Structures are given as C-alpha cells and as structure tokens.
Amino acid sequence: MSATQIDAVTLDGAGPLYDQIRRAVRDLILAGTWPPGTAVPPEHALMEKLGASRMTVHRALAQLAREGLILRRRRSGTIVASPPASHAMLDILSIPQEVRELGQAYSYRILQRRDGKAPRELSDRFELGRSATIAHLTLLHFAGGAPHVLEDRVIHLATIPQAADESFAETPPGDWLLQNSLWTQAEHAISAIAAEPHEAELLKIDAAAPCLLVERRTWNQAEPITAVRLLYPGGRHRFVGRFGPYGAV
Amino acid sequence: MSATQIDAVTLDGAGPLYDQIRRAVRDLILAGTWPPGTAVPPEHALMEKLGASRMTVHRALAQLAREGLILRRRRSGTIVASPPASHAMLDILSIPQEVRELGQAYSYRILQRRDGKAPRELSDRFELGRSATIAHLTLLHFAGGAPHVLEDRVIHLATIPQAADESFAETPPGDWLLQNSLWTQAEHAISAIAAEPHEAELLKIDAAAPCLLVERRTWNQAEPITAVRLLYPGGRHRFVGRFGPYGAV
DNA sequence: CCTTTTTATTTGCATATGCAAATCTCGCTT
DNA sequence: AAGCGAGATTTGCATATGCAAATAAAAAGG
Structure with a gap:
C-alpha cells in the first residue's frame, strides 16, 4: 500500500521545501485521497522519494501533527487523523x-x-x-x-x-x-x-x-x-x- | 534595554528544550512583562543566555510567530505582536x-x-x-x-x-x-x-x-x-x- | 502455547554548519 | 544635502549527524 500511495505526493516547487511537503500531504488528506486511518509514509521513505533531508520532512509532518491533521507515534508510524468531531466555538454539529x-x-x-x-x-x-x-x-x-x-x-x-x-x-x-x-x-x-x-x-x-x-x-x-x-x-x-x-x- | 529584559527569560526544565523556550517567551508576553512592540532578544542572544543552539531557539520563536504572538523580520529582529483585533468566529469585539x-x-x-x-x-x-x-x-x-x-x-x-x-x-x-x-x-x-x-x-x-x-x-x-x-x-x-x-x- | 527478552523501526529532540534573503546603517560620492 | 552603494546584522531554510524514547515484531525461553 505504501508503494503506491507515496507516488501521490508531488511538490509544486512554490515556496520553502518543508512547506511544499506540508501542503502536498495536507492536500491529499483534504481531497480524501488519504482517508482517516491511512498510513502516511514514514519520514525516510518521503525523504528518498522527495530528495529532502529527514529534518525537512520531519518539520513538515510535525507541523501537520500540531494542526491535528495527522497522528504520529514512534515506531507505529503516522496515520491520517479523523476530523475533530467538535469545534471549540459554538459548534453543535451533532x-x-x-x-x-x-x-x-x-x-x-x-x-x-x-x-x-x-x-x-x-x-x-x-x-x-x-x-x-x-x-x-x-x-x-x-x-x-x-x-x-x-x-x-x-x-x-x-x-x-x-x-x-x-x-x-x-x-x-x-x-x-x-x-x-x-x-x-x-x-x-x-x-x-x-x-x-x-x-x-x-x-x-x-x-x-x-x-x-x-x-x-x-x-x-x-x-x-x-x-x-x-x-x-x-x-x-x-x-x-x-x-x-x-x-x- | 535588551540587557535587562533577557534575564526575564527563564526555563522551567519541564519537557523539550524548544518548548520550554517557547513557553518562557509566551508567558512573558501574556503576563504583560513584554507589552506589544517590545523587542524580543535576537536568536543568538537567547542562544547564549540559555545555552541552546540557534536551531532550537529558532524552532521556539518560529512557532510563536506562526501562532501570531510575535512578528519577525530579517535584520529588524523580533517584536511582540499586538493582539489580533478580531477573531475568525463570531467576534464582534468592537x-x-x-x-x-x-x-x-x-x-x-x-x-x-x-x-x-x-x-x-x-x-x-x-x-x-x-x-x-x-x-x-x-x-x-x-x-x-x-x-x-x-x-x-x-x-x-x-x-x-x-x-x-x-x-x-x-x-x-x-x-x-x-x-x-x-x-x-x-x-x-x-x-x-x-x-x-x-x-x-x-x-x-x-x-x-x-x-x-x-x-x-x-x-x-x-x-x-x-x-x-x-x-x-x-x-x-x-x-x-x-x-x-x-x-x- | 504463553510469557519474556531482544531487536529493529520510527519518531522526537538537539547540535553544528553553511548559505541565502532581507534590510538597517553608515560612509562615500556627487 | 541627497542619493547611492557596501557592509553588517538578523532571520529563514536546508543539510548532516547522533542519540533517545516508544513500541511493534521477532526470537528465545519456560
């Protein structure tokens, strides 16, 4: 599964590298190509595919994790998070x-x-x-x-x-x-x-x-x-x- | 002015170093010790004072900048931002x-x-x-x-x-x-x-x-x-x- | 077969280093 | 005095490297 899905990650050449990576992964999540629960390729795989250093890939993924789009656990790897059920402000969705x-x-x-x-x-x-x-x-x-x-x-x-x-x-x-x-x-x-x-x-x-x-x-x-x-x-x-x-x- | 204010930055030893720095600076801002417009010490100064590398200091400040607490400009330095006047959601403050x-x-x-x-x-x-x-x-x-x-x-x-x-x-x-x-x-x-x-x-x-x-x-x-x-x-x-x-x- | 130990993978953190971009400052020229 | 250009300062980005922590998977032992 990871062999096929990693090809979906493509950079657009606009702006800082870490931000290109961040947006590429984010867009795959928001478009539904990687639904919640999907395994995001590990840092070293993205690093080889994209020709970036691990620190740069890490920076992109760490930021997505802070924003709540992905969940990361050591050794288990990274998965796409489920959209938060409720929102801080005045959100009565259900x-x-x-x-x-x-x-x-x-x-x-x-x-x-x-x-x-x-x-x-x-x-x-x-x-x-x-x-x-x-x-x-x-x-x-x-x-x-x-x-x-x-x-x-x-x-x-x-x-x-x-x-x-x-x-x-x-x-x-x-x-x-x-x-x-x-x-x-x-x-x-x-x-x-x-x-x-x-x-x-x-x-x-x-x-x-x-x-x-x-x-x-x-x-x-x-x-x-x-x-x-x-x-x-x-x-x-x-x-x-x-x-x-x-x-x- | 920078000589005195930098002493206010103290770490609490809890958690990752970059996060200690982030919280230390954030708390000085939220407490009003550094009001909006105050110059935040440059990275190399914090680096020396705290004994951390520049990348680590940078990581802390970059995150505060993303959160909107500080404004950073090359060469000019870093200043405390004014609190945003309005908020995305239902905010009619004025x-x-x-x-x-x-x-x-x-x-x-x-x-x-x-x-x-x-x-x-x-x-x-x-x-x-x-x-x-x-x-x-x-x-x-x-x-x-x-x-x-x-x-x-x-x-x-x-x-x-x-x-x-x-x-x-x-x-x-x-x-x-x-x-x-x-x-x-x-x-x-x-x-x-x-x-x-x-x-x-x-x-x-x-x-x-x-x-x-x-x-x-x-x-x-x-x-x-x-x-x-x-x-x-x-x-x-x-x-x-x-x-x-x-x-x- | 079940439990424990070891090993390997993956992320997290920190450092050192180098270069690039922005822009403020100062001095020089006209 | 005004404008221009060179240099210095500060942040931004990327790389390479090393170690630590968590934990899944495999191996070993009972």
Missing part, C-alpha cells in the same frame, strides 16, 4: 450528541421529504445555484420527549449522490453527512426571530415566541454539500464558546 | 468598528454609571465573587442615528483600577478595555429572548420583540476583567462565522 450531553433521551421524526429540482425559493435561500438537484428534508428533534429543535435541510445531490438512496431512518441527515462526506468549509449565521405559527405549534411554544435561528452551510472546497436551518426555542437554549485571543484554548 | 463596517455613522450615549460594591444581583449574574468593587455602566450604541445595541457592562475594578478614573466620554468601555487591558480568555454565550418593555422602548422596537442576547466575559489568567450583556434587535442582526474543521480559514 444534535443527538448535543441532546445526550444534556442527559436527555434523544429521538427524531422526519416530517417531510422531497427530492428533485430545487424550487427557486430554496436555491435562492441557500445560494445553491438555479436548477440544482436536491433532497429537501424537514425534521423535528426531541429531547426527552419534548420538541428540541426544528430542522429544515437541503442536500446538494450533485455533491453527495448517495444521499438520494438513503432513508435517514436510522441516522438523522446531519450525522449521516458528517460520516459520509468530507467538509473543508462551514459557515454559521446566528440570529433571533419570532417563530411562525406553524413552527410554534410544532415546537410547542407560544406563537411568536423568540427563537434562535442557526443557519449553517458546508462545502467541500467549492462544492456545496448542505445547508440547514435550525430553529431553537429561545428561552431554553444558549450557545457557549470559550477562546483566547490567539485561538481556541 | 461595536464602533462593527457599525462602521456596515457603512453607518457611529455614536453612543452613556445612560447610567454607578461605581462601588456590586449588589448581589450583579455579582451573581457575572460570577464575580461577592463584595467585588465594580463599575456598572449602561449604554446605548447608535448606527446612523438609530439604536443599534443596548449594553450593560460590569468592570472588575480590582483587576483594572484605572477604569475608576476613566469617564468613557471619548471611547466606549468595550474599546477602552481592549486597549487598556490584556485578556487571555473570553466566553461568549448567545441566546434569544424577548425584550423587556423598557429595553424595547430604548431600542425603539415592539414590546417583546425577539432579540439576540450576547453575554461575554473576559479574564486575564484567572482574574475577571469584565462582563457584558449586549442586546441586539433580532430582526436586524446576524452573527456570521466561517471556518474549517481544522481551525479558522
């Missing part, structure tokens, strides 16, 4: 996990699903480009039997075609996507709005009660993956993040 | 800046100020410890003449005694604190609430309209600096953050 961390039982129900060409309203709202083929889902998540959050999701089927054949009966789409796609960019927007009457009814809150609206979109490189609109009853939820001026602590 | 980036004129008004022992309600709300001496300010920020955000702030005078003599007539307390204090930790909490009647009146919005509540607390090491409660009219505001799985992009 609703089941979020609910269980509150010590409550989790369940969910799919209210509606419709696949096909995106109507203009949706493609505009999510900036997906006109006439994109999408899966459109509406779900309600429960914490201990009570409504927790209302989810409105669009999945871009050109990027994730497998999603068309997935029922999401076992795993809600957010978690399924985390496992079945690779994202490199995400955007969060948080705002406060009053619930619409039908939304208030589903969430079992007063009509026009204040709600926290989280809109998240994710991409792999330039390809849109998914866009989601999460509506949380305002009184019950707060998003907390802790950090320092030089990055997450 | 309201004047935030308003001006929207292309609107900024102004503010102090509604109330009271200094002294914190009443229980405030010390509890901000977890400042009973009987802390504080400055308590309420202000309203305007964007283009219209109310933008309502601010309710507590400053811990034991940590920032200069704040007692500052009128905040020129600079609102948030920005003043950014310039006059050094923070190492911050905590954000975001939630949605309905405005209280008097708040709605000040912000000129409908009573009980949904609002975004941002509560932020900052510390230097373990010392609390300030706690603030920012109430944004919900319809007009969203907080957006963009990032990748391995950190801000």
Whole structure:
C-alpha cells in the first residue's frame, strides 16, 4: 500500500521545501485521497522519494501533527487523523450528541421529504445555484420527549449522490453527512426571530415566541454539500464558546 | 534595554528544550512583562543566555510567530505582536468598528454609571465573587442615528483600577478595555429572548420583540476583567462565522 | 502455547554548519 | 544635502549527524 500511495505526493516547487511537503500531504488528506486511518509514509521513505533531508520532512509532518491533521507515534508510524468531531466555538454539529450531553433521551421524526429540482425559493435561500438537484428534508428533534429543535435541510445531490438512496431512518441527515462526506468549509449565521405559527405549534411554544435561528452551510472546497436551518426555542437554549485571543484554548 | 529584559527569560526544565523556550517567551508576553512592540532578544542572544543552539531557539520563536504572538523580520529582529483585533468566529469585539463596517455613522450615549460594591444581583449574574468593587455602566450604541445595541457592562475594578478614573466620554468601555487591558480568555454565550418593555422602548422596537442576547466575559489568567450583556434587535442582526474543521480559514 | 527478552523501526529532540534573503546603517560620492 | 552603494546584522531554510524514547515484531525461553 505504501508503494503506491507515496507516488501521490508531488511538490509544486512554490515556496520553502518543508512547506511544499506540508501542503502536498495536507492536500491529499483534504481531497480524501488519504482517508482517516491511512498510513502516511514514514519520514525516510518521503525523504528518498522527495530528495529532502529527514529534518525537512520531519518539520513538515510535525507541523501537520500540531494542526491535528495527522497522528504520529514512534515506531507505529503516522496515520491520517479523523476530523475533530467538535469545534471549540459554538459548534453543535451533532444534535443527538448535543441532546445526550444534556442527559436527555434523544429521538427524531422526519416530517417531510422531497427530492428533485430545487424550487427557486430554496436555491435562492441557500445560494445553491438555479436548477440544482436536491433532497429537501424537514425534521423535528426531541429531547426527552419534548420538541428540541426544528430542522429544515437541503442536500446538494450533485455533491453527495448517495444521499438520494438513503432513508435517514436510522441516522438523522446531519450525522449521516458528517460520516459520509468530507467538509473543508462551514459557515454559521446566528440570529433571533419570532417563530411562525406553524413552527410554534410544532415546537410547542407560544406563537411568536423568540427563537434562535442557526443557519449553517458546508462545502467541500467549492462544492456545496448542505445547508440547514435550525430553529431553537429561545428561552431554553444558549450557545457557549470559550477562546483566547490567539485561538481556541 | 535588551540587557535587562533577557534575564526575564527563564526555563522551567519541564519537557523539550524548544518548548520550554517557547513557553518562557509566551508567558512573558501574556503576563504583560513584554507589552506589544517590545523587542524580543535576537536568536543568538537567547542562544547564549540559555545555552541552546540557534536551531532550537529558532524552532521556539518560529512557532510563536506562526501562532501570531510575535512578528519577525530579517535584520529588524523580533517584536511582540499586538493582539489580533478580531477573531475568525463570531467576534464582534468592537461595536464602533462593527457599525462602521456596515457603512453607518457611529455614536453612543452613556445612560447610567454607578461605581462601588456590586449588589448581589450583579455579582451573581457575572460570577464575580461577592463584595467585588465594580463599575456598572449602561449604554446605548447608535448606527446612523438609530439604536443599534443596548449594553450593560460590569468592570472588575480590582483587576483594572484605572477604569475608576476613566469617564468613557471619548471611547466606549468595550474599546477602552481592549486597549487598556490584556485578556487571555473570553466566553461568549448567545441566546434569544424577548425584550423587556423598557429595553424595547430604548431600542425603539415592539414590546417583546425577539432579540439576540450576547453575554461575554473576559479574564486575564484567572482574574475577571469584565462582563457584558449586549442586546441586539433580532430582526436586524446576524452573527456570521466561517471556518474549517481544522481551525479558522 | 504463553510469557519474556531482544531487536529493529520510527519518531522526537538537539547540535553544528553553511548559505541565502532581507534590510538597517553608515560612509562615500556627487 | 541627497542619493547611492557596501557592509553588517538578523532571520529563514536546508543539510548532516547522533542519540533517545516508544513500541511493534521477532526470537528465545519456560
């Protein structure tokens, strides 16, 4: 396996050697060519293949290890790390996990699903480009039997075609996507709005009660993956993040 | 100046040498011993003082440079960097800046100020410890003449005694604190609430309209600096953050 | 067969050395 | 005085070398 995969490492000649090596390996990981768990060639192999000294190769890999892209252990070697499940700041990527961390039982129900060409309203709202083929889902998540959050999701089927054949009966789409796609960019927007009457009814809150609206979109490189609109009853939820001026602590 | 300051760099003998050096320098910066702009001793000076090789010193400083704590230029030397003004994720540290980036004129008004022992309600709300001496300010920020955000702030005078003599007539307390204090930790909490009647009146919005509540607390090491409660009219505001799985992009 | 010991591989750390690039300083020339 | 050029200082990069620590795999012993 290592004989074939090492040929994928190619330098672009731009900038310092250690940085070329760092980017070459990083790009193979981000492109999915080396999925999590893959063995990265040992330093001496990269050294021969690339004609660099071990210290230079080491410098590149040590930096990737600090950034969390790879895991290194003496004698065992280096493997590609799994993307961190959660992020320091305001990251609620998995609703089941979020609910269980509150010590409550989790369940969910799919209210509606419709696949096909995106109507203009949706493609505009999510900036997906006109006439994109999408899966459109509406779900309600429960914490201990009570409504927790209302989810409105669009999945871009050109990027994730497998999603068309997935029922999401076992795993809600957010978690399924985390496992079945690779994202490199995400955007969060948080705002406060009053619930619409039908939304208030589903969430079992007063009509026009204040709600926290989280809109998240994710991409792999330039390809849109998914866009989601999460509506949380305002009184019950707060998003907390802790950090320092030089990055997450 | 370099002769005196270099003696401040002392190693603790724990862990790899390059990391001891890295932490020693970092701690001097975070403690404020070397404020922004201070010249960090050149590599050869640290090398002699610490008995390490230049490569080892270089490794420590190069890492601090990557982290943004110091700025390095050939021949000019190394200086302590100013803390980054803004942060990738949901960081609205300066309201004047935030308003001006929207292309609107900024102004503010102090509604109330009271200094002294914190009443229980405030010390509890901000977890400042009973009987802390504080400055308590309420202000309203305007964007283009219209109310933008309502601010309710507590400053811990034991940590920032200069704040007692500052009128905040020129600079609102948030920005003043950014310039006059050094923070190492911050905590954000975001939630949605309905405005209280008097708040709605000040912000000129409908009573009980949904609002975004941002509560932020900052510390230097373990010392609390300030706690603030920012109430944004919900319809007009969203907080957006963009990032990748391995950190801000 | 199971356990212990040895060996080999791989990463981690530190040093010494050399050269290159940037740029500040100073002195020289006009 | 102004501009130019040479030299000095400081960081950046890369190499070669050696040893140490961790640990997987193989060998030895019961």
